Amino acid sequence: MKSDFSSPQRQSLVGVVVMFGDTLQSTLRSLWPFLLVWAFRINQMNRLYVVTVIGAALILTAVIAYLKFYNFTFFLDEENEEFVIRKGILNKSRIAIPLDKIQQVNINQSLIQKFIGVHSLEVDTAGSSKKEVTIKAITHDLALSLKERLLDSEKKNSENDEVAASRNTNKAYPFISISFASLLKTGITSNYARSFALLFAFVITVYQNIEDYFEGEGYENDPLDEYVNGEVLFKFAAFIAIAIIVLTLLVNLSRTILKYFGYTITLQNKSLLLSYGLLNTKNTIIRPEKVQIVAVGRNYFQKKMDIQDVRISQASNNDDAKEQQKEAIEIPGCSEVEKNELLTFLLGQVPEKGEGLKPNIRKIILNTVRFIIIPLALYFVFAIWFYNELFEYIIFLPLYLAFIISMIYFGYRNSRLYSTKDFIIKQSGAWDVDNEFLAPHKIQAVRLTQYFWQKKANLGAIKLYTAGGNLTFNVADYSRLKELANYWLYNVETTDKNWM
Amino acid sequence: MDNFINEPIDTSSLPRFEEVKLNPLKPAYYKVMLFNIAVRYLIIGIAGGCAFYFIEDITRYWYIALLLFVIALVFTLFISRISFKNKGYVFRTHDVIYRSGAIAISTVIVPYNRVQHVALHEGWLSRRLGLARVEIFTAGGDSSDVKIPGLDKEHAESIKQLLMGKVLNIQEQHEE
Structure with a gap:
C-alpha cells in the first residue's frame, strides 16, 4: 500500500480525543497546586459555581484540543526532500526536517491511543536531544507507510552502499521473542537493591511512627508491655518483613510485565525492530552501527534460571550521562542462546574474555571510607552534638553495615577489565553482575586520572568516552592502564571503521 | 590479496603518550x-x-x-x-593530549579522527593579554571535550587551522 504524503494532511479525526487527553493532562499538571487548595475548600463553595467552572474548563480544553488538531498538518516535500510539519494555534510554527537527517522513526501506542485505535509516530533527528516531532494520532497502516517513506530516502542517498542494497529486501524476519515465562522469571529476580532500599525506608518510618505514637499518647510505661512480649513482637516483625518482600516482588513482577509484555524482535534491513509493552506499546529500531555499548547483566538467581538482561546504548545527542542511561534500550529475560545471537548481530561476534585486570585492594579501602567511615562519622557527629534522638536508630546500624560490607566485598571481587583484540569488556557489580562490551573504535576520548596519594602505589583510573555513555575503571595498576590506553588509541587512530 | 599481511602488533613498542614532553601554558x-x-x-x-x-x-x-x-x-x-604547573598539552600526529589538575591529575587524549569541531575562545582578560583558548569537541559528551587555555592568540589560530585541516582530511577519506 502506497499512501500519498505530498499534500498537507491532518491527523486522524479521533486524534482530537488524544489531544484532549494531553491538553487536559498538561493543564492539570501546571495547575495542581491551585486545584489542591480548591479541593480542600470544596465544601465551603457554591456547588453551582464549582460545576460551572469545571464545565467551562472542560469545554475550553476541548476547543483548544480541536484547534490544535485543526492546525496540525504534515506532509512530505519531495522536491526539497523534507518532512514538513505545521502546528500552533496562535504562534504558528513550521518545522522542516531534511530527510537525510532523520535518525529514527518510532511508532508507539499509549493506553488512550489503544482505546481509540491510533498510534503516535516520533521522528528522531540528529539535531537536538529532544524528540523533535511527534504525530499523536495516526492509523497503523498510515504510520507504517509514512515510516517507510521517511527512512526510504536514506536508501536513495547511499545507493552505492552495500548496506543499502540489502535494504531493498524489505522483509522482516522474526528474530527473538521473549516468552511470558522469561518475563515472570525476570520480574521476580530483578531490582532487589531498590526493593531493599524501599524496605529499609519503610521499616524506619514504621518504627518512628510507633515511637511517636506512644510518646504522643503520653504513656509513661508502655501499656502494651503486658501484652507484647518478645515473641509476639518478633512474630509481628517477621510477618511485616515477609509481607513487604511479597509485596515488592509483586510490584516488580507487574512492572516488568506491564513494560515488556509481548517483547518481539524482528530483523529488517540489517536493523532490529523491537516492539513491547502491555498498555503502552513501544516500537524502536536498533542499528548495529549506532550501537556504542552493549551491557549484559544478571544476578545469581538469574544465572541459575538462564536469563539475563541485555542493555543497548546507542549514540545519542544527550550529553547527560544519566539521560543516556535512561535512553538505553533494555531486552529482559534473554536466554544464553538469545544473548549470543544478539551479541553476534550487534557486535559481529560473541566477545571472549581473556585475562582480566583486577582493581587494587585499595579499592576496598576507598569504598570503606566512602560508604562506611564518612557516613558513620557524620551520623555520630550529628547524634552526639545535635540530635540525640538519632541514637534510637542505632539498632539499624548492623543491617546497614552487613549490606554495605557485602556490597563492597562482592563489588571488588567481581570488578574486572578485559582487553581482547576486538573488544573492551568491563565486569562490575556486587549482586547484579554486569558485563559491558565496547569495541575500541567506538571510543571518542580517553581520560586517565591519578590522585596524588596514588602516585607512590602506581594506581589510577581510566575513563573511556563514547557517544552512548562512558566506561570507567578505578583504582588499578596505572602502568597497565597506560599501556591499555596506548593500545586502544592505536586502534582508534589506525581504524577505518567509523564510530557511527 | 597476495600481498596482504597481518603481522601481530608488538604492543610494547607502541608510542607511549606518557613519555611525550608536554608544552606548558603561557606564564601570562x-x-x-x-x-x-x-x-x-x-x-x-x-x-x-x-x-x-x-x-x-x-x-x-x-x-x-x-x-x-x-x-x-x-x-x-x-x-x-x-x-597551573600541571597544565600542559601536546599535539601528536594522530591525537591531542591535555593534562590538568592539582589533587587529581588527569590526562585526556582525543584522536583527531573523533573530533567533531574546533572552536576558539577569548575571555575578557585573555584578549587583553593576547591569549586564547582552543576548544576541541567530540561526540563523547561535555567532559570529554578538551579545552586548552593560555595559548598565544596566533598560535591558537594556527592550531585551530591545523586541527580543522586534519578533521576535514579524515572526513574526506571517509567519504571516498
Missing part, C-alpha cells in the same frame, strides 16, 4: 587564573561582609569567618599554582 595565563580567583573571592567577601554587618546575631563571630575565608583563599592560591 597564570594572571588570568589569579584574576578569576580574585573576582570569585571578592564577591564572596562582599556578600559575607554585608551579612556580618547587617545580621546582628552573627556579627560577633566575624573573626571565625574571616579566618576561614583567609584559609580558603590561601589554599585556593596554593592549588591554583600547582594546577
Whole structure:
C-alpha cells in the first residue's frame, strides 16, 4: 500500500480525543497546586459555581484540543526532500526536517491511543536531544507507510552502499521473542537493591511512627508491655518483613510485565525492530552501527534460571550521562542462546574474555571510607552534638553495615577489565553482575586520572568516552592502564571503521 | 590479496603518550587564573561582609569567618599554582593530549579522527593579554571535550587551522 504524503494532511479525526487527553493532562499538571487548595475548600463553595467552572474548563480544553488538531498538518516535500510539519494555534510554527537527517522513526501506542485505535509516530533527528516531532494520532497502516517513506530516502542517498542494497529486501524476519515465562522469571529476580532500599525506608518510618505514637499518647510505661512480649513482637516483625518482600516482588513482577509484555524482535534491513509493552506499546529500531555499548547483566538467581538482561546504548545527542542511561534500550529475560545471537548481530561476534585486570585492594579501602567511615562519622557527629534522638536508630546500624560490607566485598571481587583484540569488556557489580562490551573504535576520548596519594602505589583510573555513555575503571595498576590506553588509541587512530 | 599481511602488533613498542614532553601554558595565563580567583573571592567577601554587618546575631563571630575565608583563599592560591604547573598539552600526529589538575591529575587524549569541531575562545582578560583558548569537541559528551587555555592568540589560530585541516582530511577519506 502506497499512501500519498505530498499534500498537507491532518491527523486522524479521533486524534482530537488524544489531544484532549494531553491538553487536559498538561493543564492539570501546571495547575495542581491551585486545584489542591480548591479541593480542600470544596465544601465551603457554591456547588453551582464549582460545576460551572469545571464545565467551562472542560469545554475550553476541548476547543483548544480541536484547534490544535485543526492546525496540525504534515506532509512530505519531495522536491526539497523534507518532512514538513505545521502546528500552533496562535504562534504558528513550521518545522522542516531534511530527510537525510532523520535518525529514527518510532511508532508507539499509549493506553488512550489503544482505546481509540491510533498510534503516535516520533521522528528522531540528529539535531537536538529532544524528540523533535511527534504525530499523536495516526492509523497503523498510515504510520507504517509514512515510516517507510521517511527512512526510504536514506536508501536513495547511499545507493552505492552495500548496506543499502540489502535494504531493498524489505522483509522482516522474526528474530527473538521473549516468552511470558522469561518475563515472570525476570520480574521476580530483578531490582532487589531498590526493593531493599524501599524496605529499609519503610521499616524506619514504621518504627518512628510507633515511637511517636506512644510518646504522643503520653504513656509513661508502655501499656502494651503486658501484652507484647518478645515473641509476639518478633512474630509481628517477621510477618511485616515477609509481607513487604511479597509485596515488592509483586510490584516488580507487574512492572516488568506491564513494560515488556509481548517483547518481539524482528530483523529488517540489517536493523532490529523491537516492539513491547502491555498498555503502552513501544516500537524502536536498533542499528548495529549506532550501537556504542552493549551491557549484559544478571544476578545469581538469574544465572541459575538462564536469563539475563541485555542493555543497548546507542549514540545519542544527550550529553547527560544519566539521560543516556535512561535512553538505553533494555531486552529482559534473554536466554544464553538469545544473548549470543544478539551479541553476534550487534557486535559481529560473541566477545571472549581473556585475562582480566583486577582493581587494587585499595579499592576496598576507598569504598570503606566512602560508604562506611564518612557516613558513620557524620551520623555520630550529628547524634552526639545535635540530635540525640538519632541514637534510637542505632539498632539499624548492623543491617546497614552487613549490606554495605557485602556490597563492597562482592563489588571488588567481581570488578574486572578485559582487553581482547576486538573488544573492551568491563565486569562490575556486587549482586547484579554486569558485563559491558565496547569495541575500541567506538571510543571518542580517553581520560586517565591519578590522585596524588596514588602516585607512590602506581594506581589510577581510566575513563573511556563514547557517544552512548562512558566506561570507567578505578583504582588499578596505572602502568597497565597506560599501556591499555596506548593500545586502544592505536586502534582508534589506525581504524577505518567509523564510530557511527 | 597476495600481498596482504597481518603481522601481530608488538604492543610494547607502541608510542607511549606518557613519555611525550608536554608544552606548558603561557606564564601570562597564570594572571588570568589569579584574576578569576580574585573576582570569585571578592564577591564572596562582599556578600559575607554585608551579612556580618547587617545580621546582628552573627556579627560577633566575624573573626571565625574571616579566618576561614583567609584559609580558603590561601589554599585556593596554593592549588591554583600547582594546577597551573600541571597544565600542559601536546599535539601528536594522530591525537591531542591535555593534562590538568592539582589533587587529581588527569590526562585526556582525543584522536583527531573523533573530533567533531574546533572552536576558539577569548575571555575578557585573555584578549587583553593576547591569549586564547582552543576548544576541541567530540561526540563523547561535555567532559570529554578538551579545552586548552593560555595559548598565544596566533598560535591558537594556527592550531585551530591545523586541527580543522586534519578533521576535514579524515572526513574526506571517509567519504571516498
